[in-house]
Amino acid sequence: MILMRTKTYEIGRFLGIGFSCNVYSLIHGDEVTLIDSGISASLAERLLEELRKIKASLKVKNLILTHAHLDHTGGAATIVEKFSPNVYAHFNEAEAIMEGDESRVLTFMFPYGYTPVKVTHVVEDGDLINLSSGDGLRVIHTPGHTSGSICIFDEKNKILFTGDTIFAHGAVGRVDLPTGDAEQLIKSLEKLSQLDVITFFPGHEEPVMYNASQEIKEIYNHIKMYL
Numbered sequence: 001m002i003l004m005r006t007k008t009y010e011i012g013r014f015l016g017i018g019f020s021c022n023v024y025s026l027i028h029g030d031e032v033t034l035i036d037s038g039i040s041a042s043l044a045e046r047l048l049e050e051l052r053k054i055k056a057s058l059k060v061k062n063l064i065l066t067h068a069h070l071d072h073t074g075g076a077a078t079i080v081e082k083f084s085p086n087v088y089a090h091f092n093e094a095e096a097i098m099e100g101d102e103s104r105v106l107t108f109m110f111p112y113g114y115t116p117v118k119v120t121h122v123v124e125d126g127d128l129i130n131l132s133s134g135d136g137l138r139v140i141h142t143p144g145h146t147s148g149s150i151c152i153f154d155e156k157n158k159i160l161f162t163g164d165t166i167f168a169h170g171a172v173g174r175v176d177l178p179t180g181d182a183e184q185l186i187k188s189l190e191k192l193s194q195l196d197v198i199t200f201f202p203g204h205e206e207p208v209m210y211n212a213s214q215e216i217k218e219i220y221n222h223i224k225m226y227l
């Protein structure tokens with residue numbers, strides 16, 4: 001389903017069902033950049049089918065993984081096998097994604113297998129991922145939910161993809177899983193609260209379509225008192 005159109009690309013969402021995350025597809029011409037991959041091979045097959053329905057000639061060029069958890073990476077191997085895209089992940093998550101570290105990928109929490117994938121582009125805070133549409137996606141390192149969690153920011157269109165760092169309606173990512181850290185999460189929320197964001201698309205549940213900066217500031221101010 002297409003959620004939004006910027007001047008240069010469309011944003012589709014493959015809605016997360018069950019524990020699986022939302023997968024966002026940034027579509028320009030025949031090229032797709034995916035943000036996260038869903039929890040399993042079978043859901044990834046359905047995602048690819050949805051893309052074929054949008055346009056049969058679509059090809060996944062980039063796959064950006066916001067962190068290593070299986071509900072975001074379980075479909076990656078299926079997508080890599082089909083399209084061999086560039087695979088992006090933060091330095092702190094890349095090893096877990098490439099080796100399938102059980103405690104970091106959380107295979108013990110979910111009844112699905114994990115097939116490791118090669119991270120072809122290890123990214124760090126401030127890196128820019130260039131799209132063929134001419135747009136740039138800024139990598140924002142937001143540790144807290146995991147040590148290598150990233151948000152992806154289209155500065156020009158003021159659109160933020162937040163992974164499991166922050167959600168609509170005041171929720172934030174869990175900090176009780178391996179490499180989670182409440183203090184780091186608060187610092188990450190402070191960092192996000194300084195961005196000029198209109199819309200944010202989280203890894204689960206519904207997006208915040210308008211006044212996202214206001215919402216992020218409110219979540220930060222609320223959470224820093226309780227975490």
Ligand SMILES: [Zn+2]
Nearest residue numbers: 067069145164
């Ligand atoms: Zn997660």
